[in-house]
Amino acid sequence: MSRPHHAARIEDAIKARVAEHLTERGWQHKIIAYTGYGSAGFVRVLARVVFTRTPEETAAADVQATAEELEHADDEARGWRAFITAPAFETEVTIRFGEREVTVRTDRAGLVDHRIRGHGLPAGWHQVELSSPQARTTRAAVHVISSTQRFGIISDIDDTILTTNLPRPAVAFWNTFVRSEAERTPVAGMATMYRDFIADHESEGAEVPVIYVSTGAWNTAPHLTRFIRRHGFPEGPLLLTDWGPTNSGWFRSGPEHKRAQLRRIARELPHVRWILVGDTGQKDPVLYREFAESHPELVRAIALRQLTLKEQVISHGLPPLPLSPGRRTRGLAQAPMLEAEDGYALARLVRSALDEDVDPLDRHRELSWFTESPAPSSDDF
DSSP states (O other): OOOOOHHHHHHHHHHHHHHHHHHHTTOEEEEEEOOEEEETTEEEEEEEEEEESOTTSOEEOSTTOOHHHHHHHHHTTSTTHHHHOOBOTTOEEEEEETTEEEEEEOOTTSEEEEEEEOOOOOSEEEEEEEEETTEEEEEEEEEEOOTTOOEEEEEOOBTTTEEOOOOHHHHHHIIIIIOOGGGSEEOTTHHHHHHHHHHHHOBTTBOOOEEEEEEEEGGGHHHHHHHHHHTTOOOOOEEEEOOSOOSSSSSOOHHHHHHHHHHHHHHHOTTOEEEEEEESSSSHHHHHHHHHHHOGGGEEEEEEEOOOHHHHHHHHSSOOOOOOOOOOBTTBOOOOEEEESSHHHHHHHHHHHHHHOOOHHHHSTTSTTOOOOOOOOTTOO
16 A cells, blocks of 8 residues: 555644644543445444544434534534544444444544444434444434335535535635534525425335535534525435545545545445436536446436526636537436526426436346346345
């Protein structure tokens, strides 16, 4: 394995000194629970461990977090606390559910992102227990997606379900020092569109998965959870990132984070066909078209909220370049890429596209290249 980038080594050395100093002053650890997901073969558990002066307070940013737990989680990362609250890296965390118990270590950002195979949980929402030697035990929600559910939504966040009308660097400043979900405006009709499509495709024991993939930082998870809850969006896992140095460079690539998460979802949930929802900025159309061409059997439609010229210039600097026409892959037509100014207009376009869509499992069973993916089992991963 190659050595980490020197920026990452410098950051790790600083974090180690800060952790040592905080430990000497009596600070302990706090586990912040995030929402995970899974299927018949695995569950992906997400959480973060940070140093804190208030270890007795339970913090969470998952779908089952109480208002008090969300406030405690936000307190650890808002304003100046974002700079003095250090991640607890290389810390043991034990995950328990049923008779299973798995012990893992946090990464260099204090994150737990662990996949557990052979869990034995039925489809639906569950809680896993998280404990660590210096932290209060807490629980994290996980959604085990039914192997019979063929419909899902993958959604961007900024400029897709909410607007700030701020340049990207200013968004980072806003998130750190000013952040409040009440200061952000929901995009008209998007929550309604999501809820309507879920109602159309949900059945007993087979809830529709909704996964939010964003380049936002993990410290925004509490206020994003509140925003989603406050404005009636369906709750689901938030797959966020961090902005600091990585093992390969000075800064993490936002597009590469999204690309990696989409590829992972495709591997882990091969039985679900997705609507990919984003905006017409520089990145989403390219990333979603790329994913649809690589996995045409997994994408039903690409739905993009049209940015105004003002939003486009403020957020991205320049209008996006036009995309080349979609191509057929393995005999499958390219998923339609639809654009509209809000969720109400977008919903009409997407609904029309869904009415014309034919599941590849029905259309291509007889083709030599196509084999139906079975429900994931514990041996698949």
